[in-house]
Amino acid sequence: MAYSCCLRGIQWDVEPKGSETTLGGRPCYVSGGTQEKAIMIIHDLYGWSFPNIRILADHYAEEVHATVYVPDFFGGERKSVEIINTPSRWGELDLPAFLQKNTKEIRYPEMLECAKLIRSRHSRTGCIGFCFGGWGAFRLGARDVGLFDCVATAHPTHLTEEEISSIGVPVQIMAPEHDPQFTAELKTFSLQTIPTLNVPFDYQVFPGLTHGFATRGDPENDAERKGMERAKNAAVHWFRQWLDDL
Template sequence: MSSNPPGQCCFQGVKHEGKAVGRYEQTEDFETYISEAPDKSTENGILIITDVIGHRFNNAQLIADQFAANGYFVFMPDLFYEDPIPMNRPGDFDIMKWMQGEYSEKKIAHLPPVVDPIIEKSIKAMREKYGVKKIGAVGYCFGAKYVVRFLKPGQVDVGYSAHPSFVDDDELKAIKGPFAISAAETDQIFPTEKRHRSEEILKEVGQPYQINLYSGVEHGFAVRGDPNNRVVQYAKESAFLQAVAWFEEHLK
């Protein structure tokens, strides 16, 4: 596995201040947060595949709005059927039980057999309902696995992830498009050996790739980092600019 399964660090962090400007829409059987480019263009779209805190998390919505401000139509679906993990849950919370659906009233799991169809429906809606011609996917932590799984012709054209989790070697080997990663210096989910293994695989795959390593930060910094810590805030801002530059080069 080129990154480890999710852990406690995947839902710890700091809520960011700011007012989201997007809107909610229903997409088949799940809700979606949508944020539009200033010119309302939908030619180039960004599919944000969130971490376990989900699409209603203010931090994620502010990021979606930032991508929109850079000229993208942004589509961020509810991956969990209203069963995200609230940030900073107590330490006795078992994320693996959550993934199996044990905390959900409807006992809906949060694994590929359930999440894959949500991504498929999202891609279909982006292309058919909103007229998106090229799709870039952004995956934070939990979401990185699904960027990798869908980085194929006719699905996702270009991929980016920050502090990925739960990505299998075979999934990474199967990508068919450009892929970039923002990595944290301290990360038990994507530690040094997993990052190096990912580098080896990406080199073998032969698609354009980029891995940026940010010092002084931990897993989750790109979404849940403390904005009052200048080192963390710099890394967060830089990781976002890395993603924008990646899509400007490979998507537009």
């Protein structure tokens, strides 16, 4: 399966602390409640209701002292999280059909609408996208958008050279060593191009780890657990740096 790396992983055994609400008429998980700073998370293929994404939102809310939003960008479709531990069931998702329903042309306007709403409520805002959400974070951080003060991504999928070249705000990339989606060519392009764009750039390398490690790593695997913790801490530091009053 071409996108098996986007499905592989572990569901973490922790209960999220936030609540469900709506944002722009779509379901949204919210954690924290500070007025000044906000972060929007663009979820991976397991969607806005995936507990791991919500747990990360809770960490960001507490450690950055921000309100964290995880809107639904899959049109209300919820995936059964039980399949994450059952590769034989991944075929149930019919990923080709699913991806046709969730193209950039369909979902980016929704992301943009949510970003505008969040910006209208908070004075400093950031965005992070995982896997499917990585390209969205880059598009929302483009020079001609101006809605976020910084963006970040870990193991992005479907990210293009044009999106990389258009970045206009401080950007952080967390890149595992092995990633069939964020390829060696895209890594090299990012490292060669972004430093020429006059934006702060933080590139984090995670040796030995694979696509999906930041949101679906195995806490029982020492290397993956340390990688997840380091990625969480790196994102927290990034958001603190750019969302606090400068």
